[in-house]
Amino acid sequence: MAPMDRIGYRNAVVRQPESLAEGLNIVRDALDALDLQAFRGKSIGFAGIGASYQAAMVGASYLRDLGIRSFPYCPTDLYGAVDSAAEAFVALSASGQSREISDVMGLRPHLPRIAICRGRDNPLAELTGAVIPTGSGSDNGASSTGYTGMLLAIGMLCDRIADQNAFQEWIRLPSAIGDLLKVAVPSASAAAVLLQNCSSIDLVGAGAGFATAGEGAMLIREAVRIPAAGWDTLNYLHGPMESQDARTGVIAFGNGRETKIAEDMAGFGCPSVLITDRSDIPSAKNLVVIKVPSLSNTVADAIAQIIALQMIVGDMQDAAGLTNITFRYRQTDTKLKPWSPTEV
Structure with missing residues (x-):
């Protein structure tokens, strides 16, 4: 799997054909190893925060296109209503370290849950017990490859849940x-x-x-x-x-x-x-x-x-003279481990 280092903004943007091509095979292999039967016939919630919440909206929209009830959720909406939001969840966090996503998934151990993250080795993947690594690799802090890699994994997962055989269409994407x-x-x-x-x-x-x-x-x-x-x-x-x-x-x-x-x-x-x-x-x-x-x-x-x-x-x-800037207002309570300026 590609390394997950912080790189320059433009470098991350232009490497997306490469990252998407690598992700296609990584995600396909992960899906081949998963039993998704527990997700079929259920309403699906996509849970994310920050960029991952926008990805959740894309996923829910696509799954509805495929005829399956689906809704995007910000964690704020999931601290309550434990059994009335959705019947199964896709938890989205590129790092797998987002505190709020882990919180709301921890409230639902009785529901089918699967995580989508850059890699396999992270707290969210351990919590859900099932993970699809995107393999998106190195990125900038504002999330270029991380966001598009997550969308790719979401799209391929939705196809599998809906029994769509669309891999040949995805191959043309990079x-x-x-x-x-x-x-x-x-x-x-x-x-x-x-x-x-x-x-x-x-x-x-x-x-x-x-x-x-x-x-x-x-x-x-x-x-x-x-x-x-x-x-x-x-x-x-x-x-x-x-x-x-x-x-x-x-x-x-x-x-x-x-x-x-x-x-x-x-x-x-x-x-x-x-x-x-x-x-x-x-x-x-x-x-x-x-x-x-x-x-x-x-x-x-x-x-x-x-x-x-x-x-x-x-x-x-x-x-604007802001090439490759890092965040000014990095919060200290949004991740499960301390933030490092060299990581994404």
Whole structure:
């Protein structure tokens, strides 16, 4: 399995074709060794915090696409309602050290539980008794490979729970991401220039795109230190967009109502970026369009969309003089072991 060292932001972003290719085989082997019968026919809860909560939202959305009742949970919602939240749980923590996830999984020893983490040797994996290692390896502190590797593992797990034979579709993902990392460089750079002087940025998407908006907002806050917020597409139309002007930015993910939001906001003078697989919408004044590939499913599309945003953030981080920064406000009570600046 790849080493799990802290590396530079851009190094982590560009190694994702490699990390995803390695993860495909690591996750498949782990799934082959697991008996998932206890998860079938049950409602599934995905539990995560921070970036892992956004991944939980993607997983629940995809599993519902496959016809299975599923819900994402932040730990706050799971300290109570022990037997009424879901009938089985997928616990998400890249490090396996998140205190809150261990807390709420510890309250449910009688339910089927499985962890998704970078590796096998961690407290959460020991607690749940079953783990899928993502094998995502080295990463930056703002989670590039860790987030996309977790999404890959979630997608492959969902396929197995739903008895879908989709591995051949996943095999195409690393090369598609490799192409994206090459062809999207000019548009990502243009988007970064458009956004880098914004006082705040709203990110908008629906379904799994809402999760991508949330993860993108956290990434911008962590890596560029600009206030940002993720919004559900339709909810955004009911008031939140009213504060936008030429000083604030918007990034929309998707192919539907999101396209009109991006175009309308650009027309109002708001710096706007649209990340979409549509090819019929050109960039315009105040609007940069980044074309991403249309992939096999909800999770694969979410991986492509967040990587496009990671590229934008890399340019913004460098322009702000914040290249490879670490967190200023590291909390001391969120992990089960002391934090080290050399680890991810």
